Amino acid sequence: xxxxxxxxxxxxxxxxxxxxxxxxxxxxxxxxxxxxxxxxxxxxxxxxxxxxxxxxxxxxxxxxxxxxxxxxxxxxxxxxxxxxxxxxxxxxxxxxxxxxxxxxxxxxxxxxxxxxxxxxxxxxxxxxxxxxxxxxxxxxxxxxxxxxxxxxxxxxxxxxxxxxxxxxxxxxxxxxxxxxxxxxxxxxxxxxxxxxxxxxxxxxxxxxxxxxxxxxxxxxxxxxxxxxxxxxxxxxxxxxxxxxxxxxxxxxxxxxxxxxxxxxxxxxxxxxxxxxxxxxxxxxxxxxxxxxxxxxxxxxxxxxxxxxxxxxxxxxxxxxxxxxxxxxxxxxxxxxxxxxxxxxxxxxxxxxxxxxxxxxxxxxxxxxxxxxxxxxxxxxxxxxxxxxxxxxxxxxxxxxxxxxxxxxxxxxxxxxxxxxxxxxxxxxxxxxxxxxxxxxxxxxxxxxxxxxxxxxxxxxxxxxxxxxxxxxxxxxxxxxxxxxxxxx
Amino acid sequence: xxxxxxxxxxxxxxxxxxxxxxxxxxxxxxxxxxxxxxxxxxxxxxxxxxxxxxxxxxxxxxxxxxxxxxxxxxxxxxxxxxxxxxxxxxxxxxxxxxxxxxxxxxxxxxxxxxxxxxxxxxxxxxxxxxxxxxxxxxxxxxxxxxxxxxxxxxxxxxxxxxxxxxxxxxxxxxxxxxxxxxxxxxxxxxxxxxxxxxxxxxxxxxxxxxxxxxxxxxxxxxxxxxxxxxxxxxxxxxxxxxxxxxxxxxxxxxxxxxxxxxxxxxxxxxxxxxxxxxxxxxxxxxxxxxxxxxxxxxxxxxxxxxxxxxxxxxxxxxxxxxxxxxxxxxxxxxxxxxxxxxxxxxxxxxxxxxxxxxxxxxxxxxxxxxxxxxxxxxxxxxxxxxxxxxxxxxxxxxxxxxxxxxxxxxxxxxxxxxxxxxxxxxxxxxxxxxxxxxxxxxxxxxxxxxxxxxxxxxxxxxxxxxxxxxxxxxxxxxxxxx
Numbered sequence: 001x002x003x004x005x006x007x008x009x010x011x012x013x014x015x016x017x018x019x020x021x022x023x024x025x026x027x028x029x030x031x032x033x034x035x036x037x038x039x040x041x042x043x044x045x046x047x048x049x050x051x052x053x054x055x056x057x058x059x060x061x062x063x064x065x066x067x068x069x070x071x072x073x074x075x076x077x078x079x080x081x082x083x084x085x086x087x088x089x090x091x092x093x094x095x096x097x098x099x100x101x102x103x104x105x106x107x108x109x110x111x112x113x114x115x116x117x118x119x120x121x122x123x124x125x126x127x128x129x130x131x132x133x134x135x136x137x138x139x140x141x142x143x144x145x146x147x148x149x150x151x152x153x154x155x156x157x158x159x160x161x162x163x164x165x166x167x168x169x170x171x172x173x174x175x176x177x178x179x180x181x182x183x184x185x186x187x188x189x190x191x192x193x194x195x196x197x198x199x200x201x202x203x204x205x206x207x208x209x210x211x212x213x214x215x216x217x218x219x220x221x222x223x224x225x226x227x228x229x230x231x232x233x234x235x236x237x238x239x240x241x242x243x244x245x246x247x248x249x250x251x252x253x254x255x256x257x258x259x260x261x262x263x264x265x266x267x268x269x270x271x272x273x274x275x276x277x278x279x280x281x282x283x284x285x286x287x288x289x290x291x292x293x294x295x296x297x298x299x300x301x302x303x304x305x306x307x308x309x310x311x312x313x314x315x316x317x318x319x320x321x322x323x324x325x326x327x328x329x330x331x332x333x334x335x336x337x338x339x340x341x342x343x344x345x346x347x348x349x350x351x352x353x354x355x356x357x358x359x360x361x362x363x364x365x366x367x368x369x370x371x372x373x374x375x376x377x378x379x380x381x382x383x384x385x386x387x388x389x390x391x392x393x394x395x396x397x398x399x400x401x402x403x404x405x406x407x408x409x410x411x412x413x414x415x416x417x418x419x420x421x422x423x424x425x426x427x428x429x430x431x432x433x434x435x436x437x438x439x440x441x442x443x444x445x446x447x448x449x450x451x452x453x454x455x456x457x458x459x460x461x462x463x464x465x466x467x468x469x470x471x472x473x474x475x476x477x478x479x480x481x482x483x484x485x486x487x488x
Numbered sequence: 489x490x491x492x493x494x495x496x497x498x499x500x501x502x503x504x505x506x507x508x509x510x511x512x513x514x515x516x517x518x519x520x521x522x523x524x525x526x527x528x529x530x531x532x533x534x535x536x537x538x539x540x541x542x543x544x545x546x547x548x549x550x551x552x553x554x555x556x557x558x559x560x561x562x563x564x565x566x567x568x569x570x571x572x573x574x575x576x577x578x579x580x581x582x583x584x585x586x587x588x589x590x591x592x593x594x595x596x597x598x599x600x601x602x603x604x605x606x607x608x609x610x611x612x613x614x615x616x617x618x619x620x621x622x623x624x625x626x627x628x629x630x631x632x633x634x635x636x637x638x639x640x641x642x643x644x645x646x647x648x649x650x651x652x653x654x655x656x657x658x659x660x661x662x663x664x665x666x667x668x669x670x671x672x673x674x675x676x677x678x679x680x681x682x683x684x685x686x687x688x689x690x691x692x693x694x695x696x697x698x699x700x701x702x703x704x705x706x707x708x709x710x711x712x713x714x715x716x717x718x719x720x721x722x723x724x725x726x727x728x729x730x731x732x733x734x735x736x737x738x739x740x741x742x743x744x745x746x747x748x749x750x751x752x753x754x755x756x757x758x759x760x761x762x763x764x765x766x767x768x769x770x771x772x773x774x775x776x777x778x779x780x781x782x783x784x785x786x787x788x789x790x791x792x793x794x795x796x797x798x799x800x801x802x803x804x805x806x807x808x809x810x811x812x813x814x815x816x817x818x819x820x821x822x823x824x825x826x827x828x829x830x831x832x833x834x835x836x837x838x839x840x841x842x843x844x845x846x847x848x849x850x851x852x853x854x855x856x857x858x859x860x861x862x863x864x865x866x867x868x869x870x871x872x873x874x875x876x877x878x879x880x881x882x883x884x885x886x887x888x889x890x891x892x893x894x895x896x897x898x899x900x901x902x903x904x905x906x907x908x909x910x911x912x913x914x915x916x917x918x919x920x921x922x923x924x925x926x927x928x929x930x931x932x933x934x935x936x937x938x939x940x941x942x943x944x945x946x947x948x949x950x951x952x953x954x955x956x957x958x959x960x961x962x963x964x965x966x967x968x969x970x
Contacts, residue, residue, distance in 0.1 A: 342829020
């Protein structure tokens with residue numbers, strides 16, 4: 001018998017706090033217009049260049065740089081929807097991106113994993129993606145499953161296998177699409193159609209979305225853009241994510257990095273809206289820093305980038321992937337990862353981003369420790385509870401009980417105490433009852449919790465017919481990949 | 489040597505955990521508890537003051553019932569904002585909206601020796617060490633008694649003042665002073681330090697915390713000590729620590745109501761005795777584990793942690809907010825960071841004027857000196873996340889972006905060289921070893937403590953002042969230890 005997937009818990013936006021003034025947002029937007037008009041963005045895709053050219057953009061066919069006038073940008077973005085649905089297998093797992101809720105996502109997409117059995121670090125595999133999808137299915141705060149690691153045991157079709165592992169192991173929305181060879185993108189659309197049941201249903205409640213990354217500064221990837229156009233035609237929502245690194249691929253000031261990244265994201269959104277007006281898109285910027293001494297990649301920066309990127313995206317009137325997040329550069333589970341997770345979780349209610357959180361990864365989103373998802377979820381749950389209204393009635397004030405106990409006594413024998421003492425959830429991780437002098441390390445308890453879910457949680461499978469269909473699509477995609485490989 | 493300035497958390501943003509109706513309901517509950525149930529004051533001095541002002545005093549049970557009108561009348565005198573003076577006037581703290589001043593945790597009784605790494609009872613020397621580290625750190629706006637001077641017996645609170653002033657130039661809030669005699673000696677020391685009673689009153693270099701005994705009891709020594717401080721207009725924190733299920737009802741609202749009634753009853757007394765006495769409101773609630781009855785400081789549902797700040801403000805009082813205080817017994821485990829990492833951001837957004845908690849482990853009892861540095865890092869991360877932004881043409885760098893062009897890089901830009909070292913605020917996690925890998929933050933923190941202890945030597949009180957303080961200490965030792 002299949003396990004019950006718990007209902008989704010979404011953060012409310014009641015405690016959202018802006019960090020940027022409208023004046024600052026306008027200044028940044030003016031910078032983005034200026035970059036798009038005077039500097040331009042590189043689109044190494046003939047299809048994209050044709051779309052831009054047809055709509056009157058200034059296209060340099062040699063350099064493949066496109067310059068966009070503010071009027072064209074505004075006209076195109078007017079058709080981008082502010083609100084749309086990311087579908088789950090059941091409607092109770094649908095995510096309505098309307099600015100009134102925040103849904104937590106897993107982090108992605110890493111390349112290494114700590115093996116659950118040997119505890120050795122190794123390349124990530126499809127089995128890791130499938131297992132994590134099943135674990136996330138049991139965690140109520142996770143609404144958006146982004147494969148945390150790549151299925152490196154599947155070569156060129158790895159993204160399709162990651163999507164398959166997600167769709168077959170969780171009832172929640174799966175970020176199944178990404179940059180692939182355009183010849184393979186259609187297979188992802190087919191998989192989504194099989195899960196949805198029809199083209200119409202796929203468009204109404206798409207079970208997958210895609211993420212397309214730019215190449216900072218101000219360039220796009222050919223396959224990424226061509227895949228995006230295929231997803232857009234099928235009504236599959238997608239986020240465009242810019243990942244500027246201050247000092248190397250972006251100016252070394254936060255604002256310079258943000259304006260450059262915004263121009264990258266907006267240029268792609270304009271393309272999609274010109275080609276398929278009304279296609280659902282969301283905005284995403286992840287800023288990092290080049291370490292001044294080593295040139296290393298630093299993601300844990302003491303600057304409220306998350307909250308700023310949310311406001312920047314919303315200022316274009318589109319939903320946002322970003323905001324508070326728990327991921328860090330920590331290499332292992334310890335003080336560093338704990339402080340980063342805690343502070344990241346604390347910023348979720350104030351920061352927003354329709355999709356945010358990024359749970360489950362370490363080492364700059366590259367390394368999967370299985371138990372990290374349990375630790376991250378635990379802290380996010382604490383923050384989720386803190387974000388909820390305190391409700392009480394006169395009975396909760398217990399004035400009669402206080403009077404009957406009186407000064408200097410205790411409440412141990414009161415019926416009121418017996419009724420309510422178990423109302424407060426103690427953390428399964430840090431609230432563990434222990435014998436002897438020492439508590440077990442939180443990491444050990446989290447691993448135990450992970451193993452328990454792994455052994456016992458088996459969500460409702462897809463109908464057998466759909467599973468067979470998905471296998472056929474994967475087989476066809478693998479065959480196509482072989483052809484592409486030979487043709488390289 | 490130069491020391492960093494104090495860097496409090498400043499924010500114009502605010503979070504609410506209770507609505508107006510709930511705040512009124514909680515206040516109404518306090519009125520009812522004070523009027524119908526009463527609070528025990530086992531102090532004849534306190535009972536006399538209440539009696540003189542028309543409260544209902546039961547001299548046998550020592551329970552005082554305070555009519556609503558008397559509470560309202562007394563509470564009208566509590567100042568909303570005031571100044572906490574420091575030895576160094578640059579470190580005077582003017583309480584104001586939108587600014588949260590933090591300090592270290594207290595008051596522990598164990599220290600993991602910085603050299604031997606052995607756990608042992610804390611001493612006067614440890615108090616001095618903590619005060620010196622506090623003095624150097626910009627996260628520390630004032631100083632708390634971090635551990636107790638257990639080698640000084642009954643007069644340890646006075647020795648803690650002495651060794652703190654020798655090592656720290658910020659405001660000192662004593663967590664351990666109790667009883668009329670000790671407090672009078674403490675005030676004498678503060679008067680000597682300040683030079684006159686007028687100066688003491690206008691820029692008090694010291695303040696006091698007194699704890700209540702839940703449910704609804706005041707401690708004789710604590711309350712009589714507070715009355716002594718009140719005579720001189722010295723700030724007092726009244727702190728309640730109800731535990732749900734044992735010393736308080738097992739509901740949030742009930743525990744907050746008990747805690748509030750305790751704090752307000754003491755505040756009323758202080759106002760009746762000396763109208764205008766500056767008082768902070770503080771409630772630190774906890775849970776009794778339903779299975780073991782053990783003290784649990786952090787539940788998964790910690791909504792009530794920051795609610796007392798709003799209750800204080802509803803009474804027109806400043807608040808001492810609770811933060812940090814992990815139950816982890818290690819200095820640098822996942823738990824020791826994760827459990828507290830949400831605190832500084834949320835307590836500052838709740839609007840607490842002063843906040844405690846940095847640096848101890850094992851539920852306020854154990855000092856690992858390096859924990860100071862680790863918690864300081866969490867504090868600053870919260871502070872940075874609430875700082876205002878600087879957007880101008882130079883930081884936007886549109887011209888630099890145009891010069892680099894799509895697909896280029898920023899490595900050779902003058903703008904990059906100018907800004908890249910300030911873009912990265914290096915936290916304890918960002919320090920590199922010789923091979924360019926990040927160092928263990930705990931190892932770095934220990935090194936930092938050693939550097940502070942080797943290099944930071946705050947100016948001690950003037951020689952004449954110190955002589956006088958020594959004389960007072962000697963007299964106190966002679967009188968009180970015998």
